[in-house]
Amino acid sequence: xxxxPSSYPRTRKRLMAAAASVAIAGAIGFGAVATVTAPVLAExxxxxxxxxxxxxxxxxxxxPAVVSVRVKAKIESTADDGSDLPDGFGNLPDDPxxxxxxxxxxxxxxxxxxxxxxxxxxxxxxRQPRPVAQGSGxxxxxxxxxxxxxxxxxxxxxxxxxxxxxxxxxAKLVGTDPRTDLAVLKVEGDGKFTYVDFADDSKVRVGDWVxxxxxxxxxxxxxxxxxxxxxxRDIGAGPYDDFxxxxxxxxxxxxxxxxxxxxxQVVGINTAIFSPSGGSVGIAFDIPAxxxxxxxxxxxxDGTVQRxxxxxxxxxxxxxxxxxxxxxxxxxALVSSAQNDGPGKKAGISAGDVITQVDxxxxxxxxxxxxxxGAYQPGKPVEVTLWRDGKSETVKVDLGTLPSSDKQASAxxxxxxxxxxxxLADLGLTVTRSDDGKGLVVTDVDPDSDAAxxxxxxxxxxxxxxxxxxxxxxxxxxxxxxxxxxxxxxxLMQITRDDSNRxxxxxxxxx
Numbered sequence: 046x047x048x049x050p051s052s053y054p055r056t057r058k059r060l061m062a063a064a065a066s067v068a069i070a071g072a073i074g075f076g077a078v079a080t081v082t083a084p085v086l087a088e089x090x091x092x093x094x095x096x097x098x099x100x101x102x103x104x105x106x107x108x109p110a111v112v113s114v115r116v117k118a119k120i121e122s123t124a125d126d127g128s129d130l131p132d133g134f135g136n137l138p139d140d141p142x143x144x145x146x147x148x149x150x151x152x153x154x155x156x157x158x159x160x161x162x163x164x165x166x167x168x169x170x171x172r173q174p175r176p177v178a179q180g181s182g183x184x185x186x187x188x189x190x191x192x193x194x195x196x197x198x199x200x201x202x203x204x205x206x207x208x209x210x211x212x213x214x215x216a217k218l219v220g221t222d223p224r225t226d227l228a229v230l231k232v233e234g235d236g237k238f239t240y241v242d243f244a245d246d247s248k249v250r251v252g253d254w255v256x257x258x259x260x261x262x263x264x265x266x267x268x269x270x271x272x273x274x275x276x277x278r279d280i281g282a283g284p285y286d287d288f289x290x291x292x293x294x295x296x297x298x299x300x301x302x303x304x305x306x307x308x309x310q311v312v313g314i315n316t317a318i319f320s321p322s323g324g325s326v327g328i329a330f331d332i333p334a335x336x337x338x339x340x341x342x343x344x345x346x347d348g349t350v351q352r353x354x355x356x357x358x359x360x361x362x363x364x365x366x367x368x369x370x371x372x373x374x375x376x377x378a379l380v381s382s383a384q385n386d387g388p389g390k391k392a393g394i395s396a397g398d399v400i401t402q403v404d405x406x407x408x409x410x411x412x413x414x415x416x417x418x419g420a421y422q423p424g425k426p427v428e429v430t431l432w433r434d435g436k437s438e439t440v441k442v443d444l445g446t447l448p449s450s451d452k453q454a455s456a457x458x459x460x461x462x463x464x465x466x467x468x469l470a471d472l473g474l475t476v477t478r479s480d481d482g483k484g485l486v487v488t489d490v491d492p493d494s495d496a497a498x499x500x501x502x503x504x505x506x507x508x509x510x511x512x513x514x515x516x517x518x519x520x521x522x523x524x525x526x527x528x529x530x531x532x533x534x535x536x537l538m539q540i541t542r543d544d545s546n547r548x549x550x551x552x553x554x555x556x
Contacts, residue, residue: 098307100256104268107309109209109239113260114182114193114216114230114301116201181259181302182206182230183311184240185341189232192341193301194316195221198228206232209266220348222340224283224419225332226316228301229344241303243334244310249273249289257293257315257329259302269294271327273312280317280330284415288330289313295329304331311337339420353421353444355429356387357394358546359411365550369511369528369535370399371435377401378414381539381546392442394431396539396546397512401437402430418444434512469521472496472551476507476518484508484515484541499549501540508546509539525553 180197184190191206198204204216219229232238253273261267271293278288291304295315303311313331320326343350359378367375377399383390394400400408403417404427421427423446430439469476473494476485485507490497507515510524528536535550 098254100254100268100270100307103256103305103307103309104258107241107303107305108258108266108268110184110241111209111258111266111303112182112184112191113207113263113265113298114180114191114197115205115207116179116198117203117205118200179260179263179298180300181298181315183258183303184232184238185243186240187237189216189234189238190219190345191216191230191232192303192314192337193228193230194314195223195226195228197301198230199223204230206230207260220344220350222344222350224350224352225285225336225340226282227314227332227337227340227344229341241305242310243338244306244308244312246289246312246334249276249306249312251275254307255291255293255312256305256307257291257295257299257302258305259295259299259315261294261296261298263298274328278330279412280319282317284412285336285419286412287333287336287416288316289333291329291331292327293329294325294327296325299329310334313337351423352419352447353423353425353427354387354447355389355394355414355418355442356384356445357389357400358382358384359400359414360547361411362399363550365535365552366537366548369533369537369550370432371531371533372399372432376407376409377432378408378411379548381548388442388445389429392429392440394429394440394442397433397509397537397548399432400429401432402428404428419447423447469518471525472521474501478517479506485518485521495552496549499551501549502542504542506541507538508541510536512537528553 180193182191182193182197185192198218199221201218204218206214206216208214214232214234216230216232219231221228251273255271255273257269257271259267271291273289274292275290278290279286280288282288289304289312291313293304295318299315302315304313304315306312312334314334314337315329316332317330318325319328319330340350358381360381362372362375362377362379364375366379367373380389380394380396380398380400382396383394400414402408403414406417408414408417418427421444423444425444427442427444428439429442430437473491473496474487475489477488478484479486487501487503487505487507489503490501507521509515510521511528513520513524515521515524525536528534533553535552538549538551540547540549
């Protein structure tokens with residue numbers, strides 16, 4: 046075979062490789078199989094991205110302290126007047142046996158499923174307790190004290206606490222506070238209970254992570270997470286509204302359950318939701334830990350909450366009212382009246398004063414004043430700063446005890462012949478002297494006037510203008526003239542209606 050010189054080296058290498066292969070095959074022997082290396086696969090996709098913090102550690106530690114609260118109430122015996130009979134059977138003959146038959150079998154034929162069964166079950170004449178509510182709660186001490194909502198336990202006569210592990214324990218009601226919707230129960234049991242602490246909610250910021258733990262819809266321990274959406278919410282639930290708004294899912298059955306920060310401390314107690322549909326839409330409201338802690342301590346000690354009482358009726362300071370009084374801002378609480386037996390009146394506080402501070406703490410609104418005063422114990426001396434007659438002054442008040450009802454008896458009025466009517470044309474009012482000679486009774490209001498826009502109605506009594514008593518229209522005219530001389534654009538008119546006072550700012554007459 047002829048091989049070109051230029052290709053000789055390559056050919057030689059090929060022959061040597063073939064010979065080596067034959068030698069290896071001979072060494073292996075007939076029938077041997079050579080080992081084949083497995084193919085190398087490409088790595089799976091993996092993204093290195095910031096991870097959302099896990100709540101598992103918090104939940105694991107706090108869950109044993111969170112319980113389900115089952116509430117039962119006894120059915121009171123009913124009168125035999127037919128009021129408890131099914132619809133359409135109230136006019137049955139006065140036959141006790143016949144009425145008893147329809148009362149006991151009121152659920153017969155009902156197509157309401159379980160609801161019909163519940164009604165049918167009410168025929169039990171032993172009046173055994175029946176379920177009326179189910180909510181959540183949490184332990185705050187190792188000896189069995191726990192917190193929930195007043196609206197969960199308010200109608201109950203017996204209470205059962207279902208622990209995290211499913212164990213059921215009886216509980217007794219220690220005390221309730223309807224004004225803040227809080228209640229304390231006590232569980233009697235052996236051993237120590239896992240409990241949680243309240244956080245310093247003043248450090249809670251909008252945007253902080255929170256975890257809500259409770260018993261929604263009776264499903265058992267359920268955890269949801271979200272953030273703090275807002276602070277200081279007033280939802281009209283009571284005089285001490287100062288709710289924390291969160292967006293963690295809260296539903297029926299979560300009431301009374303805790304909301305935790307990432308340190309496992311309670312920042313708030315689930316109390317209310319805003320929901321057009323009846324379920325969670327991401328707007329829930331919590332009682333702040335600071336409010337709950339103070340109330341719970343009082344309930345554990347005395348079973349009730351004692352609050353300071355100033356004894357004044359108050360209303361917001363609008364921008365127009367602030368202008369009429371010469372105030373630089375619309376903050377504070379305007380005193381519409383001071384109760385005769387109240388500590389405020391004894392200290393010299395009167396209608397028309399604006400309360401701007403309590404012990405050096407600014408009062409932004411009537412709600413803020415109520416919270417500040419309510420936080421003090423009865424008998425506590427406080428310094429109240431007032432805006433009066435264009436200047437600031439301070440009075441010392443020894444707070445009283447907040448009564449169960451703030452309603453005060455009204456004085457009887459003797460009827461008399463109606464006096465002659467007069468007009469305050471610039472204000473759009475027709476008035477007449479009051480029966481007792483104090484103030485002017487509004488008999489007509491021009492519907493296109495500023496007075497009508499501000500809610501003044503016939504029957505209202507004008508008792509003062511800019512803190513000056515009014516006995517006639519001349520007093521009103523003089524007060525308006527004085528306001529113009531002082532450079533003010535409005536006068537503050539005190540109005541009495543249905544034994545209560547309020548103030549209305551009206552623009553001064555032009556020209």
